[in-house]
Amino acid sequence: MFYEEVTDGIAGTGIKPGVIKVGSSRGVITEYEQMFFRQAARIQKETGIPIMTHTQEGTMGYEQIELLVAHGADPAKIVIGHMDGTTNIRDHLRVLERGVTIGFDRFGLEGLVGTPRDEERKATLLGLLAMGYEDQIILSHDTVNYWRGRRFPESxxxxxxxxxWHVSHLFEKILPDLQQSGVSVKTLNQIFTGNPSRVFKGQPISVKPL
Structure with a gap:
């Protein structure tokens, strides 16, 4: 079923997905979750569609890559999402060394489900940029804008x-802060446009040794 949705469109609409999304739990990829990772990797191998993942608090990113690549996925077309859920630079470097792209995509979501503060996220991001990883980072905004049938937030x-935690926070606050911290317009353009374009084209990057 999933393969046909990628090749032919979803539910007979002819509208094809742009990415496959898979996710894992905090500190573990359950057997049930592994089933979807294997399927996603096989579909990507056959169709070339990019894969974007969910990590909980930035855990299991490396293990996600190992699982996906073992079943045929191309690291150049993988984005490990929510990696800004951890401020452990070693976790980031271990993932980046595999040639994938990572998402710093939860700015504004602070103090819930183990999420760091924005200042901690920015410090981690600036450290990675200083180490030369601007070609493997995507800045975006993971947020819930509308939940059908109920108010969000609920209280x-x-x-x-x-x-x-809203879509404009990244551009109203984080982007100016990064520029004030010395991040160049060239680097920001690479993160916002160059890297997403590369992922969708599947162009590999030059991996830096740890």
Whole structure:
């Protein structure tokens, strides 16, 4: 079924997906989750569609790559998502060494489900950029804009906690902060446009040794 959706379109609409999304739990890829990773890798091998993953608190990124590549996926077309859920630079380097792209995509989501503060995320990002990994990082915004059938956030308390978790936060706050920290327009253009374009074209990058 999934293969036909990629090649022929979803539910008879003729509309084809741009990516495959798979995810794993905190600290483990369950047997059930592994089934979807294997299927995603096989479909990518046959169709070339990029794969984007969900990590919980930035865990299991390396293991996700190992599983995907073992079943035929191309690292040049893999984005390991939510890696800004961890500030452990070694976790990032271990993933980047495999030639994939990582997502810093949860700015504004602070203090919930183990998420770091934005200042910690920025420090980690700046460290990776200083080490020369601007060709393997994507900045985007993972946020819930509308939940059918219920209010989101569901309480005034959560509204306050999540007040920065919206699509404009990245451009109103994070982008200016990065520029003030010395990140060049050239580097930002690479992160925002060059790297996504490369992922969709499947062009490999030159992997830096650890």
């Amino acid at each position: 005034d308390f959560m509204m306050k906690v999540l007040e920065k």
